[in-house]
Amino acid sequence: MAHAHSVKHHKGLMDWLTTVDHKKIAILYLVAGGLFFGIGGIEAMLIRIQLWKPLNNFVSAQTFNELITMHGTTMIFLGVMPIIFALMNAVLPLQLGARDVAFPFLNALGFWTFFFGGLLLNLSWIMGGAPDAGWTAYTPLASKAFSPTHGVDFYTIGIQIAGLGTLIGGINFLATVITMRAPGMSFMRMPMFTWASFITSAIILFAFPAITVGLVLLSFDRLLGANFFEVAAGGNPILWQHIFWIFGHPEVYILILPAFGIISDVIPTFARKRLFGYSSMVFATILIAFLGFMVWAHHMFTIGMGPVANALFSISTMLIAVPTGIKIFNWLFTMWGGQIRFTTANLFASAFVPTFVMGGVTGVMLASAPADYQFHDTYFVVAHFHYVIVGGLVLGLFSGLFYWWPKMFGRLLNETLGKWTFWTFVIGFQLTFFIQHFLGLMGMQRRIFTYLPNQDFDTMNLVSTIGALLMAVGVIIFFVNIVITMSKPKGVANDPWEDGRTLEWTIPSPPPEYNFKQIPLVRGLDAYWKEKQAGNTEMTPSEPVGSIHMPSASILPFVMSVGLFIAGLGFMFSRDEFSNSFLAGIFNNYVVVIIGLLITFICMLLRSVFDDHGWHIEPEELEEEGVKA
């Protein structure tokens, strides 16, 4: 058809700005997530350098508050979540046997809103001070009276815009899993990573509206003089805590479930065994997601909710240990008796299991309300959540990155450097955070910028800082590994690990734009492994070779996000006093906000009125490419 010739194919930078291809968006997520992860990591190093000795004056108290706030916020919203989204984008459609996600345009929009939200948040460093009220932004500390700079405004508006991207991404993955599974791919044949991503997306769908509402209320309080959290005017600061944690607790499951999914795929591959208890794994994932919405108040045991509420939330929190325990034993039984190969990916996955158990055990300790009065706001809590987020999620992400890197980039990461990363990172991690449990038990509060000597904190903090530097070394080795790997030519096999079980390993690395020349027919769980067992080298196709419908690239998602970015900045400064009359004119009269929103709405209008039918790749072109490959 004529479509094929009328399509504009962008090159270079323009290609990346306009792409709607899930594989390229995955790389964008990875690069942006990696950048923010680096920024968050530098903030962590500065925090640890400040704390390495008592009465240190490396940074001021104010800067320290900004550092801890931005470290938490950046790592969670802008560091690890985009890297999770990178892996989901890169792998989920391939594991389903789909040619793209359900809404490729929205996928690009989700990335760009996340990116500009993150950019806005990080601009705070050079535009009058970063947010300084903690990543939880508790009122009244986060209110105008106690945080008079624009720091918290950068937080509310930046997270709002980035959260929009997350919500869009979540809905997109839900629709993809529900509607785009290959023939034969029933729900109970989906790989665990896809299952985990599906459940994660459902949690995003239900949890993010809570933070959206919360951030609207907080920004209205701060920017428009509302009184939602203002006690003097009848508001209630506890309401913020509830709203934040109704989102915030599911958020930690948004973080950990994909990691569960990753290692549920990595461990069977390198044990050459099917996943033990697949259906119980699915059940446990769903149960965790469900229970995850009923435990939020365990973050608030000490605010005086009363014994009944505290007891109920203690019990519901401890219940989560049950499905998590099911998962832990399933991984152990998968490894049991397997022909285990300790590649870097599998090392990270294996280290995940005991480390996460340690984080889980301290979680159950914290769930006990009376004991929590002792632990609350100490380094014990800091140690706990770093065990589950770094020892759980980040190890899982490293595992996933080493495992799927050849599929994403067509090159295997260097295993020797990978093992150096593993050992420095894991040893550094244990050194940094294990000792923080004891710091907490001895009474060191979290979020303090310095401490007095001779309280038995000195040595432990020094050890913790040395561990943190070792983790940094691990991450730097990883970046070196990436640079070395990317300088080598592509050319790994479809199934570089040779024991691939799922559909992504049946197609070239990296996959062609259309992923599957013919959508495969899925005949069981671990579809590719099943074909291998039957003596087949490739999947049975479910359709004849035909013309493939592709979505068109578009610059609109990028421009729409720029519009939101401009509107956000305009809204933040709308009530400021400017010495320059021009600036005062455009900010105080909401001209900037209007321009930004106009850009976004005009893009939405353009998208709505001009139908985009996409384009087709014809069978002849497929043959040509086949020859080239």
Next chain:
Amino acid sequence: MTVDHQQTDHDVIKHGHRHEGPYKHVVAFIFSIVLTLIAFAAVAAGGVNTTFTVIILLVMAVLQVLVQLGYWMHMKDKGHFIPILFLVGGFFVAFTCVVMALSWVWW
């Protein structure tokens, strides 16, 4: 894309509707109107007890929502398990938030 696949799904749904005819929709429409009329009548009649009126309004509202979702949003049809699941999930979370805000924060 999986154009063929989606097309067949779509055909099945269309097909299902064609057999059903407008009969059920007419009934549902009349039912919706009657529910609305009862609600209006309850208020117009005034009654002795405001609480009683409020209860009638709430019952009518719930029935109305069910009719709207079932007939007009097709939730009673086959193949709507996932939308129902997500509606119930959303309701569950929203309900939790409202109960929390009303009972816990302000009382």
